Amino acid sequence: MRSTSVYTLRTTLSRRPFRPAGPARRCLFAAALICAHAALAQEPLGDKPDSTWGLGVGFGSKQKPYKGIDRDNEVLPLIEYENRYIHVLGPALEVKIPSIALGETQKLNLALVARYAIFGGYKPDDAPILNGMAERKDGVWAGAKAEWENSLATVFGEWLFDMSRNSKGQRLSLGLERTWHLGHSFMLSPRVAATWQDGKYNDYYFGVADTEATPGRAAYQAGSGVNAELGLRAIYMLDQHHSFLADAWAASQSSAVKDSPLVDRRAENRLLFAYVYRF
Numbered sequence: 001m002r003s004t005s006v007y008t009l010r011t012t013l014s015r016r017p018f019r020p021a022g023p024a025r026r027c028l029f030a031a032a033l034i035c036a037h038a039a040l041a042q043e044p045l046g047d048k049p050d051s052t053w054g055l056g057v058g059f060g061s062k063q064k065p066y067k068g069i070d071r072d073n074e075v076l077p078l079i080e081y082e083n084r085y086i087h088v089l090g091p092a093l094e095v096k097i098p099s100i101a102l103g104e105t106q107k108l109n110l111a112l113v114a115r116y117a118i119f120g121g122y123k124p125d126d127a128p129i130l131n132g133m134a135e136r137k138d139g140v141w142a143g144a145k146a147e148w149e150n151s152l153a154t155v156f157g158e159w160l161f162d163m164s165r166n167s168k169g170q171r172l173s174l175g176l177e178r179t180w181h182l183g184h185s186f187m188l189s190p191r192v193a194a195t196w197q198d199g200k201y202n203d204y205y206f207g208v209a210d211t212e213a214t215p216g217r218a219a220y221q222a223g224s225g226v227n228a229e230l231g232l233r234a235i236y237m238l239d240q241h242h243s244f245l246a247d248a249w250a251a252s253q254s255s256a257v258k259d260s261p262l263v264d265r266r267a268e269n270r271l272l273f274a275y276v277y278r279f
Contacts, residue, residue, distance in 0.1 A: 054080035056276035058245075064120070065253055065265040069127040078276060091116035102148075109147040114163070116140055121166075121205065129262055133212050136205050139164025141171075153178040156193075162201070169201025175229070185237045193229040197254070206260040217261050225254025245274040 056078040063071045080089045087094040097110035117138025124130050143160035158173045175193025182188060202222035213219040231249040238244070250269040258266055 051081070051083035053279040054078070054082075054276045055279075056080075056274055058272060058274035060270065060272045062120075062270045063265070063268055064122070065257065065263045065268045066122065066127050067129040067262060067264040069122075069130075078274065080276070080278075087111075102150075105151040107149050109149065110144070111146075112142075112144050113158070113160070114140060114142040115160075129217065132214060132217075133208070133262075137164075137166045139166040167201050167204035169204060170198045171201060172196045187233075187235040187237075189233040189235075191229075191231045191233075193231070195227045195229060195251070197225060197227065197256075199224045199256075202254075202256045206257050206262055208261060220260055220262075222256045222260055225256035227254050227257075228252045241278050243276050243278065245272065245276070247272045 058076040058078055059074070060076060061071060061073045063069075076090075078090065080087075082088070085096055087096065092115040093113070095112040097112070099110070100108040102108060117140075121136035121138050122130055122133075123135050124133050140163045141160045142163040143158065145156065145158035148155040154177045156173075156175050156177065159170070160172075161170045162168055173193055173195040175191055177189055177191035179187055179189040199222065202225060206220075207222045208217055208220040210219045229249065229251040231247065233245070233247040236244045248269070248271055250267055252267045253263070253265075257263055
């Protein structure tokens with residue numbers, strides 16, 4: 001199955017040097033790879049083995065909306081396993097529910113999902129505006145997702161809640177994706193989505209508690225809001241084993257996020273490049 005998520009290229013990515021991804025950041029790109037790598041597996045079901053293994057490497061870059069925060073650039077090793085029941089990629093797991101046929105050209109795909117820290121928190125030393133703030137932690141998120149595949153496009157939805165109880169928040173996404181097959185090896189998939197984040201999620205990551213307020217950082221309680229998202233994914237399959245991926249994603253933040261004294265960007269963006277060898 002596919003989901004949403006992925007990234008915008010910039011000529012100069014960051015003042016930070018590249019470094020291997022830590023546990024809290026691996027999730028940022030694993031979520032994107034799960035949705036994108038699922039698109040690599042669109043051969044007819046009868047031509048697919050019962051299970052597949054994959055190894056690869058990815059490069060990811062993300063710009064968060066916090067004031068003065070540097071761009072994160074990460075190099076990430078990739079390990080994947082998939083059969084008709086589960087899909088594991090890095091710190092993420094999907095448990096597949098049997099698809100429901102809705103006609104000759106339509107079907108409904110369902111899955112239960114669990115992912116480690118797919119959204120990412122921050123530490124007080126990540127940017128000057130965050131000095132004196134309590135750390136906002138990553139955690140385990142779980143929920144469900146669905147796809148309605150038809151002859152025109154794929155409509156997808158996903159609901160997640162903070163299973164680790166750090167933010168105690170929820171996110172709900174709804175979007176539309178269309179894939180064009182250009183020849184036998186190249187796929188291009190633009191998408192649009194809207195993601196609702198509840199007040200607990202927004203307040204945890206973008207709010208300022210009374211005890212954290214300073215003369216230059218007012219107390220702020222963030223409410224719920226909806227982010228508008230755009231993405232574009234390109235996949236090139238050299239053969240049945242070698243595949244290359246580029247995925248760009250950008251999101252315009254809701255007013256609940258943009259009004260935070262911690263934020264000075266109206267949008268955030270991410271970029272991912274990856275190579276995967278499938279056995």
